Amino acid sequence: MIVLVDQDNVLADFDGSFLEKWRRQFPGEFYVAFEQRKDFYAHKDYPEELKEKIVSVYAAPGFILNLPLISGASEALAQLIVLGHDVRICSSPLTNYQNCVEEKYAWVEKHFGKDFTNRIILTQDKTLIRGDVLIDDKQEITGLLNPEWEHIIFDRPWNREIRNKRRLTWQNWREVLQGA
Numbered sequence: 001m002i003v004l005v006d007q008d009n010v011l012a013d014f015d016g017s018f019l020e021k022w023r024r025q026f027p028g029e030f031y032v033a034f035e036q037r038k039d040f041y042a043h044k045d046y047p048e049e050l051k052e053k054i055v056s057v058y059a060a061p062g063f064i065l066n067l068p069l070i071s072g073a074s075e076a077l078a079q080l081i082v083l084g085h086d087v088r089i090c091s092s093p094l095t096n097y098q099n100c101v102e103e104k105y106a107w108v109e110k111h112f113g114k115d116f117t118n119r120i121i122l123t124q125d126k127t128l129i130r131g132d133v134l135i136d137d138k139q140e141i142t143g144l145l146n147p148e149w150e151h152i153i154f155d156r157p158w159n160r161e162i163r164n165k166r167r168l169t170w171q172n173w174r175e176v177l178q179g180a
Contacts (some may be wrong), residue, residue, distance in 0.1 A: 007104060013068045040137070091110070
């Protein structure tokens with residue numbers, strides 16, 4: 001199977017890191033606890049007047065590079081490869097972040113090794129990429145094509161209303177992918 005895996009909030013703890021840095025940099029500002037998040041885009045859960053400050057947190061140099069690995073992700077990807085699957089990281093770079101592409105590659109090298117950087121696919125339109133499954137936290141993946149892959153939801157607070165797709169965590173991935 002070709003297994004496409006999103007990077008942010010599936011492998012890398014983007015939103016957990018954002019919240020920690022937000023509360024440290026802007027301690028008096030409004031914040032939304034991680035489990036209370038309702039929207040895929042963090043800034044949409046906040047008042048519009050805070051958007052510039054929000055972007056300043058995740059667009060800061062080093063933000064992507066220093067994201068912590070989500071627990072169980074490394075072991076699951078290694079096991080998928082051992083099982084004979086072709087695992088690819090399929091991620092969309094942030095458009096308002098000058099160093100995003102370089103930091104995404106450096107992050108993968110840091111957590112998975114240099115050879116794994118050959119498994120990175122960066123695209124703004126994931127529907128153009130071939131695969132059997134895409135593991136992604138975004139509720140709906142849209143683009144130019146009807147995707148060939150099955151969208152499997154990586155469980156996050158902002159996507160829990162989605163009921164018509166299989167749901168995966170790095171604790172239940174074996175059971176979920178068995179039927180793929």
